[in-house]
Amino acid sequence: MIQSHYMIANAPRRQPLYVQIKQFLLRRIAEGEWLEHDALPSEWDLADEMSVSQGTVRKALTELVADGLLYRQQGKGTFVAPVLSDWGNALLQSPGVFDELPDRLSCEFLAISRMNASDDMAVALQLRRHAPMFRVRQLWRGQGRPVALDEAYLPAERFDGMEARWFRSGVGVYATLQQRFGVRVVERREQYRAVMLPREDANLLGLSGAALEEPVLSLLRLSVSSVGERVEWRQRYCLSRDLALLQKAG
């Protein structure tokens, strides 16, 4: 299963051992062998199982921790990290206040529908033109008040069998991809803009009258899975009158 490329003369190029180990563990996590917060075998057990040294296993685990797929606790073990939330590490804070703790957000499912990919969407997701898509709409609330509106677009053929009831309990899109398809999102590219909210979305965010003239923060997101597959295109509108979106920049 795991083989070094140093031991095989004249063999075609192989990945380093620790990369093979990463992929091996990634597959086992995706297949549900360990659930969130489950402990993996110890570094030594994994090393024995795969006939490599503990240091090599350690290097693989360290990268998976950096990718956010695992977390470690000294003296206890290495565990499967909870799935990335639909907000990632982003927070909503008061503008200008960087040390504030955020409110918890709740997610309300609105609707799921089918449509065809726009040209930009198809290019970004590496699909053919007008490829069939699911559109999942969700409303985020903080302290009961609407704060953001999401439209997540997912390739219908890749995620065949998607059902509305999976979302009814307010579970996020990323959690659903993990639970139902074994897909873990690890990378996101986000574009930020300031726009006026499209009129038809305004009432969902509870805007009316003068508030219709308020600018909103538009976030366009391309989500990539742990195996490099582009799996989601998302449009989010955030009300930013009283809240700012915090990101730690890389």
Add this chain to the structure above:
Amino acid sequence: MIQSHYMIANAPRRQPLYVQIKQFLLRRIAEGEWLEHDALPSEWDLADEMSVSQGTVRKALTELVADGLLYRQQGKGTFVAPVLSDWGNALLQSPGVFDELPDRLSCEFLAISRMNASDDMAVALQLRRHAPMFRVRQLWRGQGRPVALDEAYLPAERFDGMEARWFRSGVGVYATLQQRFGVRVVERREQYRAVMLPREDANLLGLSGAALEEPVLSLLRLSVSSVGERVEWRQRYCLSRDLALLQKAG
């Protein structure tokens, strides 16, 4: 200089060797011992110099690479990375197009002035109320047209002696902090909002008439140095009619 905490019985807690090595190298870089793109001594030479093993040096270098302070080229060496640009890894792209290459931005110095910290600013930068600050204003252009307006606020006591001419050639704030004070920015926390541009800033961005009613992207940034010091508070307004700000989210 470098000492293990394993070899000293009953000694107070010491940092791991590789952390000491990081700090040691960080200081030597800050002091200008090596300039941008200069090669560091080889891992083996550094190991001999500090009487540690090559693997330990390697671990320190790997973390400095991850922090963006160094870069490596196999077969050649390890080099000092160019200073982070005032845009970090962020790019301006066409909305909805994630694979586009960005235009180069040019920086035009506008003015430097003295003022006192606002309350939010003082808290974020861990200064006393109304602490004296420098305000550096710069205008960013892409293909000749204004795209963003920056107001960088720097603690005047920490950066005593700051001069306007340091900025006249269009050099960024981060480059100046590196060159003049040996301070390297490595972490940034950014808040995004959508706002209407303050009237007095609009003409700097070339806005007039109906364009005054365009929303702009507001970015509020707290910059932290390689030694954890909070060194800058920045307000940026980005025109987002035709351009979106791309970030890779962590």
Add this chain to the structure above:
DNA sequence: TAGTGGTCTAGACCACGGG
């Protein structure tokens, strides 16, 4: 061919957490 970073091993010991 020499010098660099990149991978891998085997073994040692430390620090933390929990029985």
Add this chain to the structure above:
DNA sequence: CCGTGGTCTAGACCACTAT
């Protein structure tokens, strides 16, 4: 006390770059 992750060493060999 044991089992876990965390650090460190010494040595080996591979892969890339330049001369």
